[in-house]
Amino acid sequence: MLRWILGGAALLVVAVVGFMAWRMMAPPPADLDLSRERPTEAGIYQVQIAPQIGPVVQGALHSWVATVRLADGSPVEDAQVTIDGGMPQHGHGLPTAPQATGHQGEGRYLIEGVRFNMGGWWELTLDISSPAGEDSVTFNLVIE
Numbered sequence: 001m002l003r004w005i006l007g008g009a010a011l012l013v014v015a016v017v018g019f020m021a022w023r024m025m026a027p028p029p030a031d032l033d034l035s036r037e038r039p040t041e042a043g044i045y046q047v048q049i050a051p052q053i054g055p056v057v058q059g060a061l062h063s064w065v066a067t068v069r070l071a072d073g074s075p076v077e078d079a080q081v082t083i084d085g086g087m088p089q090h091g092h093g094l095p096t097a098p099q100a101t102g103h104q105g106e107g108r109y110l111i112e113g114v115r116f117n118m119g120g121w122w123e124l125t126l127d128i129s130s131p132a133g134e135d136s137v138t139f140n141l142v143i144e
């Protein structure tokens with residue numbers, strides 16, 4: 001009986017480790033939308049993100065500028081922006097806790113403390129809250 005249980009447990013461990021390794025190695029989906037400007041889920045805002053460094057490379061601590069506009073194009077000056085993200089294929093979040101500064105003018109918000117510590121598919125989600133409403137948008141990034 002114990003032998004069966006141990007055998008089953010060993011098989012389970014092999015299956016789980018195998019699945020994790022397979023997931024880590026999987027390439028990003030070919031049809032991933034990599035656009036840097038997108039509407040939020042409910043369409044309240046139009047958001048554009050731009051890195052403050054040249055190519056976004058693995059391991060570099062850097063900032064992004066998020067420009068938040070209403071659907072009609074007018075800049076949003078009183079938003080609270082919070083950042084979340086991670087690697088969907090690896091099941092982990094961001095290695096840092098990026099923070100958005102206050103409004104920098106013309107709908108721009110500086111997102112400081114971003115670091116991608118491995119190559120592959122990353123998601124960066126911005127939750128935006130202002131008198132116009134609460135909405136979120138997720139950007140896909142592929143880090144070499």
Ligand SMILES: [Cu+2]
Nearest residue numbers: 087090092118
């Ligand atoms: Cu990862």
